[in-house]
Amino acid sequence: MSRVLVTGAASGLGRAMAARFAAAGAQVLLTDVDEEAGKAAAAAENAAFLPLDVRDEAAWQRAREWVEREWGGLDVLVNNAGVAAAGRIEAVSAEDWTWITEINLLSAVRGCRVFVPLFKG
Template structure:
């Protein structure tokens, strides 16, 4: 399904990072975009884009999702693409991860996606067309140590996306899931947790990446248009994913070495 001039697109987590990059590139293609985020007003970067409307949307709030659906019905009478992109970061050793941190990341990264799908699937099924694009992570496919809560919710997003791929195919609705590795973003600003060494390691990999959110968005949109289900945006992600599938003993060995290296740094 092509993203073209006039395509109706909703993006969550649109104020920064990958969400903002997606909105910029979608607007550049002439799409009509409803950019959403938790801010009360549109940030400057969004407000300056032609063809982009803004709506406050907390992905953990059912009333916000209902309001977004009503906006789409009233303004567009339908939706072509739903990008469930909003997310936060967390990580650390399991004994240092408190349960309120688990609840926080589950509510946003998993249930936020589930709420978005649940809200718009009836509309897309009735239309007989549409494309849901959920943002997960390479951590949803391969599971490094000291990232238990992040790995778990991102893996759940992959599972949800595959379930919907099969469930919605008879209704003409497509589903993709974006699985990038580390890229330059402000995700570390949202990071929580008591394991400071784990957070420092993650920040180093994010800040040290040569990839930008714009790079990831460009690959993702090209693959969405091709109808790709699991979108691997970079070489490292492809290596990890296929190593796990076809060279599992090697994959396990590398993960064990990573755990030992991390332990020596603490």
């Protein structure tokens, strides 16, 4: 049975992917910054939930500790969390661009940095 962690899994594409993995018999850990929605999504899929701010390296470490403690490892990491901002490029603030980059790009880097060594065993 596969052990799967999905980020941004409280809604949208992340929730749909988590549901598909669960339906296929995988053990699934849903993660999200939205604790209430994440817990509800996990309950609906008979899965686990862990709060995870993908911008936070320590939160990624806690997620790795969780999968090692509870499952003995991880088979699939789905770096799904993402955000969007609307507006003309010159109208979007530098702070918003930093926020977007932190979540859409650097979070995937952080997730891989934490979990790839576990995959390599």
